Amino acid sequence: MTDPLPEDTPDPSEGFEPAGYDPSVVERKWRERWAERAANRTDIAGARRPFYALMMFPYPSAEGLHVGNLFAFTGNDIYARFQRLQGLDVFEPIGFDAFGIHSENHALKLGVHPTALIPANIANFTRQLERAGLMVDWSRSVDTTHPSYYKWTQWVFLKLLEKGLAFKKKAAVNWCPNDKTVLANEQVEGGRCERCGALVEQRLLEQWFFRITDYSERLLANLDTLDWSHTTLTAQRAWIGKSEGAEVRFKVLNPLEDAGSAAVHVTAEIGSGTNEIRVFTTRPDTIYGATYVVVAPEHPLLGAITSFEQRDAVEAYRAAAARQDVIARKTNKVKTGVFTGSYAVNPATGEMMPVWTSDYVLMDYGTGAIMAVPGHDERDFEFATKFGLPIERVVVGAGDNARTPLREAYVDDADGVLCNSEKFNGVPVRDAKRMVTDWLESKHAAKGVVNYRLHDWCISRQRYWGPPIPVIYCDACGTVPVPEKDLPVLLPNIPDFKPDDSGVSPLARHEEWYRVPCPKCGKQARRETDVSDTFLDSGWYFLRYPSAGLDDVAFDKTITKKWLPVNSYIGGNEHAVLHLLYSRFLTMVLHDSGYVDFEEPFTKFRAHGMIIRDGAKMSKSKGNVVNPDDYFDGWGADTFRTYLMFLGPFEEGGDFRDAGISGVKSFLTRLWISARDSHTTGEPDREVMRELHRTIRKVGDDIPKLSYNTAIAEMMKYLNTARRGERKAHRAEVEPLVQLVSPFAPHIAEELWEQLGHTKSVFDSGWPAFDAALATQDTVTIAVQVGGKTRGTVVVAPDAVEADVLAAAMADAGIAKFVTGTPKKVIFVPKRLLNIVL
RNA sequence: GCCGAAGUGGUGGAACUGGUAGACGCGCUGGCUUCAGGAGCCAGUGGGUGCAAGCCCGUCCGGGUUCGAGUCCCGGCUUCGGCACCA
Known part of the structure; x- marks a missing residue:
């Protein structure tokens, strides 16, 4: 039952609607709108100023998206959206690193087959990621477990085999008795399995290795040319040793x-x-x-x-x-x-x-x-x-x-x-x-x-959930690579995928699968039954995104030339000597084989910090895991995103606590109110405009440095200025702020931008221009010190010279009383400070 | 042990090439406004001292350089991250 509106109440359907800020309404509206408009689809072939903003793709766990993932993705998304506002054609892809022991163990635990578990996890991840408001081009998503992807993972293996960089040798290898597989050196931490923590044993087994040690010197020397986080470079140097x-x-x-x-x-x-x-x-x-x-x-x-x-x-x-x-x-x-x-x-x-x-x-x-x-x-x-x-x-x-x-x-x-x-x-x-x-x-x-110190990379895994290594053993011909035309070697759907202690994969129990004719002589032969390491899947995925969907090639030459190397890569430092080292190695090999014309895949890499809670790493056993869904529901994605970025420096992470989130919500609410109540009468306030332009400059400087926390602080400060004393802002004072906020809180920004009368997306509106003249101050406050101790301040014109400031200072009794003799010298820093030394 | 990063209010954290330490947020105190609100607004909030203007002290500790140090140098301590019987 609704009462009719009183006569004098303005119809809320005119002008701003809804009158209050309701994130759930705004965010649903814009999710749908972006999907309809294919707003995040990148024109790969037609792009004129390509910018590849990559984030490390997630492993789709059954627990759902982790705040750590969201923190990293949001940081990347802000950077990507900012680049788009600068007029670049930004490509922000995402995919799923769904092969590997982690997924398989989870399937074993639940008693579900990975082929059933993984699609459900991917669906759940996709739902959560969509709610986060990422500018992701879903049309080019990849899933490493799909035959259309791992066909090319196997192809990469064959390229290494061709070059003599893949080889089989019997050696003492790290055997995880719990996961029942060998591990690469990089996957052993302090003698324990990186994943399950079990004590690693030595076993003498014949395994496939990649000769990464041939590239030791190059992997080391090239580090000097990379714009990477210092800590990551240091870790890699130490690992190469x-x-x-x-x-x-x-x-x-x-x-x-x-x-x-x-x-x-x-x-x-x-x-x-x-x-x-x-x-x-x-x-x-x-x-x-x-x-x-x-x-x-x-x-x-x-x-x-x-x-x-x-x-x-x-x-x-x-x-x-x-x-x-x-x-x-x-x-x-x-x-x-x-x-x-x-x-x-x-x-x-x-x-x-x-x-x-x-x-x-x-x-x-x-x-x-x-x-x-x-x-x-x-x-x-x-x-x-x-x-x-x-x-x-x-x-x-x-x-x-x-x-x-x-x-x-x-x-x-x-x-x-x-x-x-x-x-x-x-x-x-x-x-x-x-x-x-x-x-x-x-x-x-x-x-x-x-x-x-670097060792060759052991890539054999005696497990089920991975791409079969594309090799056939023939008594007559020896080790025969699977011909490229026969790729992919499909992973068969076997019910008994549980690993055992035998030192070979569960696939070795399936004669119907491994018995094949030799591709060379046609005689009865046997497939390799081990699968490859997950880090081979993720070692080349960045090459696939721009070419995703192509069936006849792993990555197209022209497209690759246009989009790679990756302009900006953001991810966790736990991969400093795993994924980031392997990707560099594989890229060098592909370079040497003439497939790509660069040897380093990631021009710029930034390691994000870790989000902890109550001073400890989030984990199920500690019961301190943050479920993003609760925050999307309770606060909205925009508030949650902005809050995560406001916690602390992006490259350092921070301690997640609920206490601070209301400050961010109220910032967005006040922005909403100011936009709703903005007017166009008269001229914008000069002081406010000065703050605005200082803010435009500061936010524009901070985002490329990933200094998101200070950028947000600056925007809050500006909004406080524009609203001071319950004043209503001029439209010209709020509109640019909506643009500045948009990388952080994209939904509300789109909504306000539309409410302010624009028909195009705020992300196609460009970045507000900084006007140095408007940012200039009429007066500056100069600190006056006597003998190095601050004794007061004077307000002077920005171009005031030493004599002016000194005169102004001496005219101030509170300062002058400390000047007891003739100054020995006077130090003057324009616009900042005057120090009278006695 | 070696290598790297960092120690700033009650709290998360700001501070450009050395130039008014504590921006912004949380919390707290007082007030205004509202039917109500995880709403909005105003004022305050490092410590000490003083009626007050003010003064003194303050960025892990101890020295130093400088007119001036959170920032630079030397020597310690602590925390976090990486590597670790690597010859």
């Missing part, structure tokens, strides 16, 4: 002949036909201090160099080391080890050095063997002390001499000078590294080498 040093060869005397001759000082004869141990060292300068050699328990020479007497002890030690899990080995820093019974000859001194084996030497770094210099390496010092091995000083620091006893390892390599090193005595360490290497090289005992 370049060390310069030398590989030194040590002759090992036959243990059967020479056992027991430890005390005998012999000069080794080079080339006496025994074994040789190669070690990597970054301190070749300390070779005169090397007193023993250590090989890893997995070292292939260990058996050959072990003496008869030591065989049982060494074998027991080796077996014990093999049983240890990775984390126990790397965290248990108490030194253990066994003497092998043989001796290596120090090429510098000619002395015999005992060869030990110990698990503090790792097989997967360097050569798996070290020369131990206990005087100048902490670990060697500890080991030598424990086992009574000789410790010798070969470097002196300030205040020491060649005979100063070493109570701990002296490791400084910046200021030290060599001693006890024959002809190198007195040479500074930094020069000696090179000189000793050259000298050893001349004796054919060493060579200078560069070592990287």
Whole structure:
């Protein structure tokens, strides 16, 4: 039942409607309007000023969109909308990284097949993302689990295979006993599985690898050319881990002949036909201090160099080391080890050095063997002390001499000078590294080498939910790539997709699937049954978006040239050494094969911060997860978006708390009221216009820096000015503010823009022009200091010179009383400050 | 241990190349307005001291450079992130 309106009440359907700000009405209206108008569709072929604004695509979890996702996407969306307001043709795509262990584990837990789970999750994500008001071009969305996508993931694999960059090898790999698959080094954190936290085991398995280590130097060197977040660059440099040093060869005397001759000082004869141990060292300068050699328990020479007497002890030690899990080995820093019974000859001194084996030497770094210099390496010092091995000083620091006893390892390599090193005595360490290497090289005992910590990328996964690796094994022809015309190798829909401990994928249980004729000879052959790592799916997706939908090619050459490299990429720093490293590597490979004409995919990358709650990471177990739906319903997407950006600096994240959100809502409400009540009578206020133009400049400066929190603060400040004392704003005072707000709160901005009489979208209205003349102030307030202490202020013209300001200051009794003598000097900073020094 | 980032009111956080520390928001105090409102508006809000104008002290701690330091330099402490028996 509705009462008729009283006669004198203006009809609300005329003019502003609805009279109050109701986000749910406004946001629904504009979601529909944008969809009808295909407002966010980018003209990929016709764009004149392309701008590719990319965000890391989400994994569509069953829990739905996380505020962390929303925070990142909103940050990207603001930047993208801002670029569009600058007149660029912006492409803001999104997709779903839906293959992988995470999705599969979830399906296992729920007892649902991933082929049923994933589409439901994607639908839910899509619904939530649409409510967020992102300027996403949904027509070019990608789903990594769709055959039209993974066909090309398999194609990428074949390209690497062609170049010899994909290869199969039997190696010690990280095995997650919980997820029952191998993991890449990048997916192991502190000896635990990055996803499930289980202790990782070592397994000797034959696996597919990508030879990313061939690109170590390029991956490192190119970092200097990238406009990336500093923290991300640092993390990548550390991961690649370049060390310069030398590989030194040590002759090992036959243990059967020479056992027991430890005390005998012999000069080794080079080339006496025994074994040789190669070690990597970054301190070749300390070779005169090397007193023993250590090989890893997995070292292939260990058996050959072990003496008869030591065989049982060494074998027991080796077996014990093999049983240890990775984390126990790397965290248990108490030194253990066994003497092998043989001796290596120090090429510098000619002395015999005992060869030990110990698990503090790792097989997967360097050569798996070290020369131990206990005087100048902490670990060697500890080991030598424990086992009574000789410790010798070969470097002196300030205040020491060649005979100063070493109570701990002296490791400084910046200021030290060599001693006890024959002809190198007195040479500074930094020069000696090179000189000793050259000298050893001349004796054919060493060579200078560069070592990287980076390992080849293991891409095999013994799981179901991924793209099958497109390879066929034939008894006659060997390893045969699946011909491109036969792609995709479809992932069969099998009910029993649960992984087991066998070291092979569940697909290996399906003979009907893996038995195929050899593409070369036609004889019966067998498919590879492992699938590839999810990071291969995400390693090239940015190339697919602009070409999404094309069936005959992974990415079109012309389109790619036009849209890539990506202009702006925003994502989480947890991918600093995963996705961001793999994508760079794959792009380099595609560049070298002539498929793309750039080697770096992301010109600019910014890592966003993390949203935490009550000082802790959000997690289900802590019960502090924020569900975006509740906030969309309760506050509206515009308020929620703006609030997230107002929490703190975008690149630092912030602590989510409900307390502050009302401030943002009331800002938007007041904006609504001011727009509704704006008038066109008379001229806009000069002071208000001055603030407006200062705000236009500040917001325009802040958005490209992703300094969203300060941009919002500035807009709030301006609105306060325009509304001060219950004043109603002139239309010319509010209209530009609607444009400034639009990247943050797109729905309300569109609505107000329309209510203000515009027919086109606010996003096609351009960015308000900054007028320097209007922003100029008539007067400035200058701080006056006496002897460095602020004693007052004076108001003067902006172009006032020192003498004017000084006169004004002295005319102020409150200031003048501090000027007790003749000023020694006066410091004047125009428009800012005057300091009278007594 | 090494590498990186950061320590500012009750609170989230501002502060350009060294130039009035605390913008903006939350919270709090007092007031106006409204049938009502997670509404709007006005004033105040770092600490100490004083009737007051004011004065003194204040950006993790200790030194230093400077007319002037949150900002630069040296030495510590703490927190967060990365790497970690990497030779």
